[in-house]
Amino acid sequence: MDIYILFNTLCMINLAVFDFDGTITRKDSFLGFIRFSHGTALFTGGFAIMSPYLLLWKLGILKNGNVKQRVFGWFFKGMDYGRFQELADRFKHRISRMERPDIMEKLKEHVLQGDQIIIISASVENWIRPWAKQQQIEMVAGTEIEVKNGVLTGRFSSDNCYGIEKVNRLIRLFPDLSSQRNNYHITAYGDSNGDKELLAYANKGHYVG
Structure with a gap:
């Protein structure tokens, strides 16, 4: 083997990047968390109210991220951040059953193999x-929520981590890229259209849908 190639191989930084919903989990954690935090009755009623926006999204009139933020805001606007994070911490046990x-x-x-593990999710x-x-996974990049004075505003403080934004967030974690x-x-591993850019950016992209 050429000494230059050998040196580069030994110095290579290996990243394993995983989407979350539908890849690590069998179900959508966004929907799962809403049901977990609000109960089935309010979950069903809330989505009935949100159904016009969901229809416009399905028709391609509204973007995925816009509808997602509307849904998030309907359920969580005004919630105390401490309460929200307490629910999020407890939800890990539900996620374990969705793996x-x-x-x-x-x-x-x-x-x-000693690879660095990163989860990048919408x-x-x-x-x-x-x-x-x-x-023991420390690197997580996902959609970030806006909090003011300890209360959720119902808005996101970052772009919806979907499509090319997943690549952008990976580069933010590793600027040398x-x-x-x-x-x-x-x-990289993904299961949906929202992972296409990430899978294309990877040396090895695995579609696992």
């Missing part, structure tokens, strides 16, 4: 992080 065994095996393989970071901490992309080997 996909095949992807959890892949995740463990990457850990054993879901809200607050309920992903407690579960990730149980798995912008100028030294060849120093990184990225393996």
